[in-house]
Amino acid sequence: MAVKNNRRILVTKRILKESLLSLMSEKPISKISIKEICDLSEMSRSTFYLHYQDQFELLKDIENEVLDKSFEALEDLGGAFNTIESIESFLNYVKSNKETFGVLLCQSDTVDFQNAIIEKIAKHVKDSIQEFNHMESDKYLFVFLMNGSINVLRTWISKDFDMSIPELASLIYHCCHSITTTASKT
Numbered sequence: 113m114a115v116k117n118n119r120r121i122l123v124t125k126r127i128l129k130e131s132l133l134s135l136m137s138e139k140p141i142s143k144i145s146i147k148e149i150c151d152l153s154e155m156s157r158s159t160f161y162l163h164y165q166d167q168f169e170l171l172k173d174i175e176n177e178v179l180d181k182s183f184e185a186l187e188d189l190g191g192a193f194n195t196i197e198s199i200e201s202f203l204n205y206v207k208s209n210k211e212t213f214g215v216l217l218c219q220s221d222t223v224d225f226q227n228a229i230i231e232k233i234a235k236h237v238k239d240s241i242q243e244f245n246h247m248e249s250d251k252y253l254f255v256f257l258m259n260g261s262i263n264v265l266r267t268w269i270s271k272d273f274d275m276s277i278p279e280l281a282s283l284i285y286h287c288c289h290s291i292t293t294t295a296s297k298t
Contacts, residue, residue, distance in 0.1 A: 125163055127153045129174050132167060136215045141167055175225040178212055179232060181205070199281040206265060207273055214269050217262065230258040257288050 131153040135144045144167050150157050164170045182205055206213045216225045234254045261284055268280060275283075 121163070124155065124159060125173070128155065128160060128163065128170060129177075132170050133174065133212055133215050136171075136219065136221070137211065140219065141171055141221045171222070174212070175216065175222070175228065178209070178216060178225070179228055182229065183232060183236070196278075196281045196285045199284055200277050203265075203277045203281055206269070207277065210269060210273070213265070218266050218269060226262060230262055233261070234258050253292070257291060261288070 128149060131149050132141075132144070134152060135148055146157060146160055146167060149167060149170070150160050153160075164173070182202065216222045217229075238254075264280070264284060268275060
């Protein structure tokens with residue numbers, strides 16, 4: 113019986129998450145009501161409140177889930193984020209979850225998520241590229257590289273993935289590698 117209830121809870125949460133993301137693709141979260149989420153998901157308000165306090169807690173749950181899943185592929189690669197293959201793996205995940213990333217990376221309401229993903233990527237890069245740990249200017253270089261890479265992702269998503277994953281991964285890798293190589297020489 114517990115498995116059936118757990119599965120039911122997971123399905124309910126998934127539907128609520130999909131409903132919120134759908135609504136967020138049309139308007140900011142601050143303009144979305146619990147009633148709208150419930151109407152779209154065809155669930156009662158009591159069901160919603162059984163799982164979440166408000167739409168912001170639901171969004172936070174979505175963000176946490178995406179952050180966790182975003183880096184599972186990297187762990188399969190040994191945790192390195194300094195190879196074209198690891199960037200391709202991440203880009204594949206982004207593309208296969210385009211609606212979610214379209215909302216989470218491309219809207220001003222989700223700045224916390226954007227900062228969290230930048231921080232998590234930066235940690236993986238620092239762990240993978242030891243030269244960064246010895247550079248005086250690394251904090252500024254990270255800001256530049258991470259924000260630049262996130263903006264490349266935003267553009268790629270908004271242009272409906274107009275560049276192939278291998279091409280984009282290679283572009284990101286070579287740009288970042290060139291900048292870090294040049295910075296480490298100065």
